[in-house]
Structures are given as structure tokens and as C-alpha cells.
Ligand SMILES: NC(=O)C1=CN([C@@H]2O[C@H](COP(=O)(O)OP(=O)(O)OC[C@H]3O[C@@H](n4cnc5c(N)ncnc54)[C@H](OP(=O)(O)O)[C@@H]3O)[C@@H](O)[C@H]2O)C=CC1
């Protein structure tokens with residue numbers, strides 16, 4: 156039997172609709188939420204993401220502030236910009252697009268972001284809040300992944316979950332969220348032995364590796380929910396010379412024959428990431444004013 160395809164694109168559209176309605180209400184109360192995105196250098200992939208974020212921010216009725224620095228900007232310049240955004244009352248959320256160009260160190264830049272404006276959820280404060288079950292800002296991709304899991308598996312408690320990948324941006328926070336939902340969680344990584352066997356035990360399998368199609372059909376437990384976070388651009392000579400296409404970390408064609416439900420790439424987790432960034436900006440706007448954050 157073929158798996159249910161989880162339509163992240165239309166889920167994200169619906170979420171943006173609910174966000175727009177909340178923005179309306181906040182504006183009526185005199186709060187006009189704003190998101191600042193910082194892009195250093197001119198990596199073409201990052202340019203695409205940043206302009207897409209800016210467009211969607213404006214579409215839901217929020218303010219968008221784009222800050223571009225040249226690839227040869229200094230560490231000091233970048234941290235000074237973050238400090239200005241921290242102090243700016245019109246800015247509720249700050250996102251510094253990663254990776255930074257060579258020569259710049261991301262860690263102190265992230266540390267400089269005020270935790271209540273940290274819409275990426277990357278500061279130590281927000282990672283700690285998530286680990287301890289306190290209210291805070293949760294990274295966008297994990298938040299979006301959980302919404303998609305819940306859409307096909309409302310009761311996660313007691314299920315086995317395997318997360319492949321342990322980055323601070325995706326793997327670790329998604330594992331924390333699954334644990335908070337009472338799943339029994341395993342985190343696999345590049346040193347994991349028998350990855351196929353480990354994955355085969357998973358009712359919920361989250362792949363966040365960055366290796367095109369490395370999770371094959373025989374890694375998947377029949378009926379499992381498979382969330383493919385990977386975004387990999389690979390050559391596609393069949394589309395013409397020099398053409399490329401996007402694939403995930405999961406071999407979709409094989410996996411969909413075994414899984415119960417699966418996210419596609421593109422059109423799965425990616426659109427949810429941006430929608431959750433907008434949701435986090437509203438959470439940040441509320442936190443900063445001591446208001447109860449909206450739920451979506
Ligand atoms: N859809 C979306 O919105 C987003 C997609 N992404 C995509 O998700 C993917 C992962 O991103 P990110 O977490 O930032 O990546 P990182 O490169 O930071 O982390 C990759 C993780 O995968 C693990 N890994 C690497 N090779 C293997 C292997 N052979 N077997 C098992 N584990 C392995 C690494 O293990 P170790 O720690 O041992 O090195 C590491 O923990 C990328 O494709 C990225 O483009 C990222 C953010 C958002």
C-alpha cells in the first residue's frame with residue numbers, strides 16, 4: 156500500500172491564514188509585530204530563502220526588516236547590528252541566516268541575540284527552556300515537523316521515535332519535542348552502528364542529515380510516519396544540461412511503498428519552517444510584552 160503524502164505546503168498555507176488573523180487582532184490592540192532577517196554575503200540559496208521569508212512576513216500583515224551585510228563584514232559589525240536590533244522596539248524577532256561566510260563565527264553572534272527575540276530558538280537560553288519544559292522560543296523546523304506528525308498521528312505517547320541527525324537547529328530540538336510528547340526517543344548520528352536496524356524500530360522516523368536519499372525503503376518500519384527534513388540539490392541531467400532538482404534525505408519512491416505517511420521534498424517540512432518562523436515572531440512579540448503567546 157502506498158503511504159499518505161503529508162502536504163506541508165497546504166498545511167503551511169492554512170497556518171499562515173491563522174497567523175494573519177492573529178496579526179489582525181494584535182494590531183487592533185496596538186501591537187504591530189516585526190521580523191528582522193540578517194543576511195551576510197550573497198549565497199544564492201540563502202538569497203532565495205531570505206526573500207521568500209520577507210514576502211511571507213508582509214503577506215501575513217507583519218513588518219519585515221531586511222539587513223544585508225557584505226561577505227567581508229567583520230565579526231564586530233555583525234554583532235553591533237544584532238545589538239541594534241535587540242534595542243529596536245519595532246523588532247520582535249531576529250533571524251541571522253546561517254551558514255555565515257567563511258571567517259565569521261556564528262556562535263557569538265547567536266549568543267548576542269536577546270533570547271526573547273530569538274525566533275530561531277538557537278540561544279542557550281531557549282535550548283535550556285526547551286530541555287526543561289519551560290515556555291520559550293522553539294526552533295522553526297522542529298516545530299513544523301511536530302505539527303505534521305500530529306496531523307497524521309494525534310497520539311504520540313508511547314510511540315518509538317528515531318531522529319537521524321543531532322544538530323542544534325534540527326535534530327536535538329526535534330528529539331526534545333518528541334520526548335515532551337512522551338515518545339520513546341533515539342537520536343542517531345554519523346557514529347551510530349546499524350543505522351538501518353535502529354531506524355527500522357521507529358514508529359516515527361525523522362531524517363535531518365543532509366545526505367541525498369540515504370534513508371532507503373528497507374530502513375522503514377511498515378506503517379511508520381516519515382518526516383524528511385533534508386533539502387539537497389542534486390544534478391538532474393534528465394532535465395537538461397546543468398539542471399538540478401531538490402531531494403530529501405529519504406529515498407521517497409521506495410519509502411512511500413513502506414511508510415504509513417511521509418513528507419515529500421519539496422512541499423513537506425520546508426514550507427512549514429517559514430510558517431513557523433512567522434508564528435514564532437508572534438510568540439516573541441507576546442513574550443516581550445508579558446502577554447500569553449497565541450496557539451496555532
Ligand atoms: N526543511 C527545512 O526547513 C530545513 C532543512 N534543513 C536540511 O536538513 C538537513 C540537516 O540539516 P542540519 O541539521 O542543519 O545539518 P548538520 O550538517 O548540522 O547535521 C547533520 C547531522 O547528520 C548526521 N549525519 C551525517 N552523516 C550521517 C550518516 N551517514 N549517518 C547518520 N547520521 C549522519 C551528523 O552526525 P554527526 O553529529 O555525528 O556529525 C549530524 O548530526 C540538511 O539537508 C539541511 O539542508 C535544515 C534546516 C531547515
Ligand SMILES: Nc1nc(=O)c2c([nH]1)NC[C@@H]1CN(c3ccc(C(=O)N[C@@H](CCC(=O)O)C(=O)O)cc3)C=[N+]21
Pocket residue numbers: 203204250251252253254275295296386401420421422423424425426428429
Ligand atoms: N538561521 C537559520 N534558520 C533556518 O531555519 C535556516 C537557516 N538559517 N539556513 C538554511 C536552513 C534551510 N531552511 C529552509 C527553509 C525553507 C525551505 C523551503 O521552503 N523549501 C521548499 C523549497 C524551496 C526551493 O525550491 O528551493 C520546500 O521544501 O518545499 C527550505 C529550507 C531554513 N534554514
